[in-house]
Structures are given as structure tokens and as C-alpha cells.
Amino acid sequence: MVLHLFKWLGETPVGFFMQQSTYAFAIVEMFHLLSLTILGGAILLIDLRLLGFGFKSQTAGQLAKELRRWLQGSLVIAAISGILLLAEEPIKCYYSPAFRLKMLLLILAVLFYFGVQDRIFARNGKLALERTAGIISLALWFGVALSGRAIGLL
Amino acid sequence: MVLRFCQWLYDSGIGTQIRESIWVFPIIETTHVLGMALLVGTIAMLDLRLLGLLFKQEAVSEVASRILPLTWAGFAVMFTSGFLLFWAEAAKSYYNPAFRLKLVLLLLVGLNPLVFHFTIYRSVATWNYQVVTPLRARMAGVFSLALWTGIICAGRAIAYFQK
Numbered sequence: 001m002v003l004h005l006f007k008w009l010g011e012t013p014v015g016f017f018m019q020q021s022t023y024a025f026a027i028v029e030m031f032h033l034l035s036l037t038i039l040g041g042a043i044l045l046i047d048l049r050l051l052g053f054g055f056k057s058q059t060a061g062q063l064a065k066e067l068r069r070w071l072q073g074s075l076v077i078a079a080i081s082g083i084l085l086l087a088e089e090p091i092k093c094y095y096s097p098a099f100r101l102k103m104l105l106l107i108l109a110v111l112f113y114f115g116v117q118d119r120i121f122a123r124n125g126k127l128a129l130e131r132t133a134g135i136i137s138l139a140l141w142f143g144v145a146l147s148g149r150a151i152g153l154l
Numbered sequence: 155m156v157l158r159f160c161q162w163l164y165d166s167g168i169g170t171q172i173r174e175s176i177w178v179f180p181i182i183e184t185t186h187v188l189g190m191a192l193l194v195g196t197i198a199m200l201d202l203r204l205l206g207l208l209f210k211q212e213a214v215s216e217v218a219s220r221i222l223p224l225t226w227a228g229f230a231v232m233f234t235s236g237f238l239l240f241w242a243e244a245a246k247s248y249y250n251p252a253f254r255l256k257l258v259l260l261l262l263v264g265l266n267p268l269v270f271h272f273t274i275y276r277s278v279a280t281w282n283y284q285v286v287t288p289l290r291a292r293m294a295g296v297f298s299l300a301l302w303t304g305i306i307c308a309g310r311a312i313a314y315f316q317k
Contacts, residue, residue, distance in 0.1 A: 026314060030307045033190070037306065040188075041195020048224070055220045057212065066209055070202070142188070149184045 006090035035077035050134030061121030098150035109140035164245035172242035193228030204295035252311035270294040
């Protein structure tokens with residue numbers, strides 16, 4: 001089913017455009033990089049705060065609330081630009097182990113952030129819980145970035 | 155003379171080893187990409203505070219003192235990994251227009267906080283809590299965001315121009 005979806009994506013006008021344009025891939029990739037810089041910055045500030053570093057004048061929950069718009073906005077831009085990049089060679093990505101790992105880790109990282117971390121922010125002060133959440137989140141996002149970079153290498 | 159220095163770096167043992175190894179170059183490059191979030195992702199948050207778009211209730215000096223240590227850590231990662239990448243590719247980078255543009259932008263992005271620090275930031279006490287900071291502080295924020303955007307794009311383009 002996913003394979004069908006990917007095939008369809010490659011055959012949409014957007015897919016054709018991405019495959020035939022000389023500069024589209026490079027330009028979209030730059031948007032992908034810029035959005036993940038902001039996303040990574042927001043995630044880092046929040047997770048490092050959970051571990052007790054950085055922005056100590058706010059709780060991790062307050063920090064997450066401040067950064068929410070930027071985190072969500074950059075995540076949306078990263079996702080849209082990511083789908084466009086995917087449309088350039090969907091079948092190759094489908095069979096790429098790095099791409100599969102990235103999608104798995106990305107789903108876990110997003111679920112962990114919005115499902116688990118958000119709840120941990122709500123009940124302030126459980127230090128051991130906060131630290132564990134910070135480490136898990138950092139590890140997941142680190143894995144996303146690493147496997148994402150590997151898509152182009154493998 | 156710069157070209158000869160680049161050629162010498164390129165031909166040196168370490169430069170050749172990084173370039174010819176299957177894994178070392180991609181690992182350093184990946185570190186360089188990940189470090190972007192630590193360096194640019196954090197400084198962008200301070201720029202957004204200067205523009206009144208983030209941490210509106212916090213004092214500018216407070217945001218700066220919390221964020222800049224992370225930014226400096228990011229700078230250390232980026233400078234080290236970036237220099238190692240340059241070491242391996244120096245002779246090619248010399249002729250690379252994207253690399254040259256990136257160096258110019260890096261120089262400008264280094265001057266920007268120097269000017270900021272020695273001019274408008276001196277009077278930070280008088281505008282520390284303003285949501286919308288003075289024009290010159292906002293300009294520093296805009297320059298920083300624009301220059302870093304250019305640096306990331308030029309940096310990515312290096313690989314497209316490298317032969």
C-alpha cells in the first residue's frame with residue numbers, strides 16, 4: 001500500500017516537476033535544511049532544559065510553550081519539503097534502509113514529543129522523569145538526523 | 155599564496171586521509187550538518203527575541219546569557235568539523251564559488267555581533283524588557299537571520315560545485 005502511495009507521488013505533476021527541474025531539488029533541500037535548523041534548535045533547547053542545562057530561568061514546560069509555534073511551524077515546513085524531496089525518487093526511497101529507519105524514528109520522535117513529553121511538562125518537577133524524557137527525545141531526533149543524512153550516502 | 159596554502163593542506167597526510175577514507179569524510183560532514191542546529195538553531199532564537207517574536211517576557215540579556223553558551227559550543231563543533239572538511243578539499247574549495255561566498259558571509263556574520271555588542275547592546279539596560287527592541291538591535295537580528303540563511307544555502311551548494 002505504501003509502495004502504491006509512493007508510486008502515485010512520483011507520478012503526480014509535483015513528482016514530475018521535481019524529477020525534471022534542474023534546480024528544484026537543490027532549492028527544496030535548502031528549505032529542508034533551514035527548517036530542520038530551527039526545529040533542531042527548538043528541540044535542543046527543550047531537551048537540554050529537561051537535562052538541566054541552558055535556559056534555566058524557565059521550566060521545560062514554559063520553554064516548550066514559548067517555542068511551540070516555531071517547533072510546529074518548522075516541523076510542517078520540514079515535512080512539506082521532505083515530501084517534495086521524496087517525490088523526486090520515491091521508489092528508491094521506498095527500498096532505502098536509511099529512509100525506512102528515518103521514517104520509523106521520526107514517527108517515534110513526534111509521538112514521543114506530543115504524546116509523552118507534553119504530559120511530562122504538565123506535571124512539573126519530577127527530575128528523574130524529565131531527565132529520562134530528555135535523553136530519549138535527544139536520542140530519537142539524533143537518530144532521525146543521522147539516518148536522514150545517510151539516505152543520500154547509502 | 156592562498157592557493158599554495160590550500161594545495162599544501164590538500165596534499166598533506168591528514169587531508170589526503172580524510173578525503174580518501176570511505177567513512178571519515180561523511181562522518182565529519184554529518185557532524186557538521188547536525189552542529190547547525192546547535193549553532194544556528196540557538197542564535198536564531200536570540201535573533202527572534204531581538205525582533206520581539208519569541209521570549210517576549212524575558213529580558214534580552216537573560217535570553218542572551220542562557221543561549222550564547224550553547225551557541226559557542228555549536229561554534230566549536232562547526233569550526234572544527236568545517237576546518238577538517240576544508241583540510242580534505244582545500245585545493246578544490248579554493249576555486250569553488252559557493253565556498254568563496256560562504257567565507258564572505260561568515261566574515262560578515264562574525265562582524266555583525268561585534269558591531270551589535272559594542273554599539274546598541276551597551277545600552278541594553280534601557281531596553282532590556284521591551285518586546286520590540288530599538289531599530290539597530292532589530293537590524294542586528296535581521297542581518298544575523300539573513301546571513302545564516304545564506305551561509306546554510308551556500309554551504310549546501312559547495313557540494314554541487316565541487317568537482
